[in-house]
Amino acid sequence: xxxxxxxxxxxxxxxxxxxxxxxxxxxxxxxxxxxxxxxxxxxxxxxxxxxxxxxxxxxxxxxxxxxxxxxxxxxxxxxxxxxxxxxxxxxxxxxxxxxxxxxxxxxxxxxxxxxxxxxxxxxxxxxxxxxxxxxxxxxxxxxxxxxxxxxxxxxxxxxxxxxxxxxxxxxxxxxxxxxxxxxxxxxxxxxxxxxxxxxxxxxxxxxxxxxxxxxxxxxxxxxxxxxxxxxxxxxxxxxxxxxxxxx
Amino acid sequence: xxxxxxxxxxxxxxxxxxxxxxxxxxxxxxxxxxxxxxxxxxxxxxxxxxxxxxxxxxxxxxxxxxxxxxxxxxxxxxxxxxxxxxxxxxxxxxxxxxxxxxxxxxxxxxxxxxxxxxxxxxxxxxxxxxxxxxxxxxxxxxxxxxxxxxxxxxxxxxxxxxxxxxxxxxxxxxxxxxxxxxxxxxxxxxxxxxxxxxxxxxxxxxxxxxxxxxxxxxxxxxxxxxxxxxxxxxxxxxxxxxxxxxxxxxxxxxxxxxxxxxxxxxxxxxxxxxxxxxxxxxxxxxxxxxxxxxxxxxxxxxxxxxxxxxxxxxxxxxxxxxxxxxxxxxxxxxxxxxxxxxxxxxxxxxxxxxxxxxxxxxxxxxxxxxxxxxxxxxxxxxxxxxxxxxxxxxxxxxxxxxxxxxxxxxxxxxxxxxxxxxxxxxxx
Numbered sequence: 001x002x003x004x005x006x007x008x009x010x011x012x013x014x015x016x017x018x019x020x021x022x023x024x025x026x027x028x029x030x031x032x033x034x035x036x037x038x039x040x041x042x043x044x045x046x047x048x049x050x051x052x053x054x055x056x057x058x059x060x061x062x063x064x065x066x067x068x069x070x071x072x073x074x075x076x077x078x079x080x081x082x083x084x085x086x087x088x089x090x091x092x093x094x095x096x097x098x099x100x101x102x103x104x105x106x107x108x109x110x111x112x113x114x115x116x117x118x119x120x121x122x123x124x125x126x127x128x129x130x131x132x133x134x135x136x137x138x139x140x141x142x143x144x145x146x147x148x149x150x151x152x153x154x155x156x157x158x159x160x161x162x163x164x165x166x167x168x169x170x171x172x173x174x175x176x177x178x179x180x181x182x183x184x185x186x187x188x189x190x191x192x193x194x195x196x197x198x199x200x201x202x203x204x205x206x207x208x209x210x211x212x213x214x215x216x217x218x219x220x221x222x223x224x225x226x227x228x229x230x231x232x233x234x235x236x237x238x239x240x241x242x243x244x245x246x247x
Numbered sequence: 248x249x250x251x252x253x254x255x256x257x258x259x260x261x262x263x264x265x266x267x268x269x270x271x272x273x274x275x276x277x278x279x280x281x282x283x284x285x286x287x288x289x290x291x292x293x294x295x296x297x298x299x300x301x302x303x304x305x306x307x308x309x310x311x312x313x314x315x316x317x318x319x320x321x322x323x324x325x326x327x328x329x330x331x332x333x334x335x336x337x338x339x340x341x342x343x344x345x346x347x348x349x350x351x352x353x354x355x356x357x358x359x360x361x362x363x364x365x366x367x368x369x370x371x372x373x374x375x376x377x378x379x380x381x382x383x384x385x386x387x388x389x390x391x392x393x394x395x396x397x398x399x400x401x402x403x404x405x406x407x408x409x410x411x412x413x414x415x416x417x418x419x420x421x422x423x424x425x426x427x428x429x430x431x432x433x434x435x436x437x438x439x440x441x442x443x444x445x446x447x448x449x450x451x452x453x454x455x456x457x458x459x460x461x462x463x464x465x466x467x468x469x470x471x472x473x474x475x476x477x478x479x480x481x482x483x484x485x486x487x488x489x490x491x492x493x494x495x496x497x498x499x500x501x502x503x504x505x506x507x508x509x510x511x512x513x514x515x516x517x518x519x520x521x522x523x524x525x526x527x528x529x530x531x532x533x534x535x536x537x538x539x540x541x542x543x544x545x546x547x548x549x550x551x552x553x554x555x556x557x558x559x560x561x562x563x564x565x566x567x568x569x570x571x572x573x574x575x576x577x578x579x580x581x582x583x584x585x586x587x588x589x590x591x592x593x594x595x596x597x598x599x600x601x602x603x604x605x606x607x608x609x610x611x612x613x614x615x616x617x618x619x620x621x622x623x624x625x626x627x628x629x630x631x632x633x634x635x636x637x638x639x640x641x642x643x644x645x646x647x648x649x650x651x652x653x654x655x656x657x658x659x660x661x662x663x664x665x666x667x668x669x670x671x672x673x674x675x
Binding site: 011012013014015016017018019020022023025026028029032037040041042043044045046047061062065090091092094095098102103104106107108109111114115117136137195196198199200201204238 | 258260261262287288289290291292293294296298302305306309310311312313315356360361364370371372373376383384387388390391394401402403404405406408409411416417496498501
C-alpha cells in the first residue's frame with residue numbers, strides 16, 4: 001500500500017497544535033511509518049504541492065488567506081481543521097466583536113493601513129472541511145484517534161456529550177463544589193479527558209460548545225448552583241465566538 | 248567585483264511563523280537586505296480589552312505555542328503587579344521549576360529539530376530518523392522530558408493549566424516531585440551526548456558588535472522578574488521598559504521593531520550568557536568552555552551554543568530547586584482582593600526578554616494592554632547582521648549565501664507568531 005502524502009499548513013495561530021503533533025515523542029517514528037509528511041514548514045525545508053491529506057492549523061484572517069486555503073482545498077482529497085483556531089476561529093475570533101478599524105489603530109496607530117485584516121473565520125466558513133480536531137491546544141490522544149479514522153476511511157463521530165462525562169470518570173471533585181464556575185457542563189467532551197478539571201482548574205470551554213447544550217443532562221448541574229445556560233455561554237465567547245454569531 | 252545577487256526566500260522554514268529573506272545586490276552594491284515578516288497580525292492587545300483579569304493569562308498564552316509557559320508566567324506576573332497580589336515563596340519556586348521545563352523543551356527543539364539539519368546537510372529531522380536514529384531518539388527523549396516537567400507542574404506545556412494569577416490551582420505532591428527528579432537525573436547521559444554533538448558542529452565565524460539586553464537579579468541567573476540590564480552598562484527598572492524597548496513600525500514587517508541605546512540590540516540565550524555569565528551553574532560554565540563560548544561573544548550563530556549552555560544550567564538548577572520543593576511542598580489556597588491599577592511584568596522567554604503590561608479598572612476588567620516580544624526586539628539586529636554579512640560572503644555561490652542567511656535567521660530562534668500580535672497600546 002502506498003503511504004498517503006500528508007501536508008501541514010498554518011494560518012493565524014500560535015502553531016501550538018502542530019507542536020503538539022511534534023510532541024508525540026513516543027509515536028512520532030511509528031506515524032512516519034504509515035504516512036509520508038511532504039510539507040511541514042515549522043519542521044522541515046522539503047516541500048511538495050502533491051499531497052492527499054492537508055492538516056490546517058489557524059483561522060482565516062486576510063484576503064490572501066482565503067485564496068491560499070482555496071488552493072489547498074483543490075489539491076487535498078481530505079482536509080482537516082486542526083485545533084480550535086481552525087475549527088471555530090478560537091481566540092482570534094474575539095476581535096470580531098470589536099470595530100476592526102479601531103483594533104488596527106490600537107495596535108499599529110497611524111500605520112494601520114499597512115496591515116490588512118478581515119473578520120476572523122474558521123476554515124469551514126471558507127472551504128469544505130472533512131474532519132475536525134477540537135481544542136486549544138489539541139489533545140494528542142484525540143489527534144491519534146482522528147488520524148486512525150482518516151486512514152481507515154471512517155466518518156468522524158463528533159461526541160455530543162459534555163466534558164463532565166470524562167471528568168466524572170476520572171473521579172475529580174466537581175469544581176462547582178470548590179466555588180469555580182466551570183464550563184464543563186456545556187463544553188464539547190470526548191477528546192480532552194477533562195484535562196483542566198483534572199488540574200483543579202475550571203474548564204474554560206476551549207473545545208467549543210457541545211451540540212444542544214440546553215437539553216444535555218448536565219444543564220441541571222448549572223441550575224443547582226444557581227447559574228443559567230446564558231451566563232455560561234457568555235464566557236464561551238473566548239473559544240467559540242463563531243457559534244454565537246452563527247446562531 | 249560587480250556581482251549581482253538576488254535572493255528571495257519565501258517562507259523561511261524551520262522557524263516558528265512566516266518570514267521571507269530579501270537580498271538584492273546590483274553591481275556589487277547592496278540595494279535591499281531585510282527579513283520581511285508576513286505573518287497575519289492577530290491583535291491580541293486589542294482583544295484582551297474588556298476581559299476580566301483571570302482570563303488574561305489564558306488568552307495571551309495563545310500568542311505562542313512554543314513559549315506558552317513564558318507568556319503565561321509573564322501575564323500572571325504583570326496582572327499580579329497591576330492588581331496588587333504578591334505570590335508566595337512556594338509559587339515563585341514552582342514557577343521557576345516550570346520555567347526550566349519550558350527552557351529545556353524549547354532549546355532542545357531548536358537545536359535538534361530546527362538547527363542541526365543544516366549542519367548535517369538535510370532539510371529536516373525526518374531523514375535523520377533513518378540515517379541518525381540515535382540522535383533523533385535522543386532529541387525526542389529530551390524534548391519529552393521538558394514537556395513532562397511542565398505536565399507535572401502545570402498539567403501540560405502548551406497552554407499550561409494549573410499556573411494562574413496568584414499561584415497554582417494544584418500543587419504537585421512530594422512523591423510526584425521526587426519521581427520527577429529521578430526522571431530528570433536519568434537523562435544526564437542524553438544531556439552529555441548533546442554537548443558532544445555540539446562539539447562537532449562547525450559554527451560559521453561572523454561577528455558584529457551590538458548591545459545585549461537581558462533581565463538581571465543579584466542572587467541568581469534571572470529568568471523571571473529582575474531589572475533590565477544592558478551590556479552597555481545601564482540598568483532599568485521594569486516599569487521603565489519602554490525606554491529600552493522603544494517600538495517603531497516598518498513597512499516590511501507586521502511585527503514591530505525596537506531600538507535601545509544603539510540602532511539595534513540582541514536578546515536571547517547569547518545575550519543572557521554574555522550579560523550574566525558569572526551566575527551560571529558550575530556545569531554550565533564548564534560546558535561553555537568545552538564548546539568554545541567565551542564572553543563577550545559577538546557571533547550571533549553562537550546563540551544555539553548558548554542555548555545548550557543554558558540547558559546544562561537548567562539541568563543542574565532544577566535538581567537544586569526540586570530538592571527544596573520535595574522538602575516543603577504543601578497545598579496552598581489562592582486568596583486575594585484585586586484592586587485597580589497598571590502593572591508591568593518581564594521574563595526571559597527562551598528567545599529573550601518578554602514584557603507584558605496591563606491596566607485594570609475597579610471591576611478587574613482590562614482596559615489597556617501592551618506586549619513586547621523578544622523576536623520583535625531582535626528583528627532590527629537581524630537586518631543589520633545581514634547587511635554586514637552579505638558583503639563578507641558575496642563571493643560564495645548564491646546557494647551558500649542563501650543557506651548562511653537562513654542559518655543566521657534560524658540562530659536567533661525567531662518566533663514570528665509571537666512577534667506579530669500585538670498592538671501598541673497607548674497608556675494614557
